[in-house]
Amino acid sequence: MSSQIDDGPRNAFAADFLARLDELGEPDGAHEADVAGPWSVQPVAYRGGGGFALLREWESLDAGDVPYAVFRRRELALLAAAVLPATGREPPFRLAGEPDDQGFPLLDAGGSSTARGPGSAAAPPTAPTPPIDPIGHLRDFDQELAEALRIAVILARSPMALARLLEAAGHVALEQAGRILDRHVYRSVQ
Numbered sequence: 001m002s003s004q005i006d007d008g009p010r011n012a013f014a015a016d017f018l019a020r021l022d023e024l025g026e027p028d029g030a031h032e033a034d035v036a037g038p039w040s041v042q043p044v045a046y047r048g049g050g051g052f053a054l055l056r057e058w059e060s061l062d063a064g065d066v067p068y069a070v071f072r073r074r075e076l077a078l079l080a081a082a083v084l085p086a087t088g089r090e091p092p093f094r095l096a097g098e099p100d101d102q103g104f105p106l107l108d109a110g111g112s113s114t115a116r117g118p119g120s121a122a123a124p125p126t127a128p129t130p131p132i133d134p135i136g137h138l139r140d141f142d143q144e145l146a147e148a149l150r151i152a153v154i155l156a157r158s159p160m161a162l163a164r165l166l167e168a169a170g171h172v173a174l175e176q177a178g179r180i181l182d183r184h185v186y187r188s189v190q
Contacts, residue, residue: 032088038160039068039081046070052077054084078168082161086154095138095146104141105134106149 011018037056044053044061052074053067061067068084071077096105138145155161166174 032085035068035084035088037081037085039084041074041077041081042067044070046072054080075168075170078164082155082158082164082168083151085158085161086151089150089154091146091150092153093135093146093149095141095143096134097141099141100137102134103137103139106136106138106146108135 039054040057040059042053042055042061044051044067046052049072051070051072053061054069054071054077055061055065055067059065069077069080071080091109094107094109096107099105155165166177169177
């Protein structure tokens with residue numbers, strides 16, 4: 001049994017192996033893997049008071065892991081835990097740079113087209129690419145809205161992210177949201 005003195009967090013892979021791998025460069029999706037989480041929010045000393053650290057669930061301050069972020073308020077740490085995985089994913093939408101007669105087309109960035117229909121196979125690489133139907137139009141070129149939609153889609157598709165967002169909202173907002181949701185669902189089934 002060898003004894004190894006390590007000043008940093010432990011890793012099952014040898015440091016020289018990781019260094020050689022680093023020389024090859026990062027593959028596509030490395031940022032997505034880095035921010036995928038799952039994330040935990042842990043109390044921590046911060047700027048002379050209390051704060052909340054954002055760490056991967058398997059990381060620990062006691063083990064010497066450096067938090068991805070530290071916030072003064074817990075709800076900000078929860079929001080960061082909810083949206084951080086979304087920052088590593090390819091955007092599901094892209095905003096066309098040129099308007100058409102209805103405004104700026106919002107396109108499915110994955111290249112899928114609503115014209116092909118759900119469940120249809122993608123065309124073979126040699127076939128001509130069908131025109132992409134916009135999934136919507138914006139009056140103005142609003143890249144921030146396209147980005148916000150990206151985050152919203154990912155929040156809506158991730159139960160953990162949605163739970164973090166709701167937890168960060170707090171009691172009053174959830175109480176009111178529950179009333180609104182109940183009325184919307186009630187009207188929808190009438």
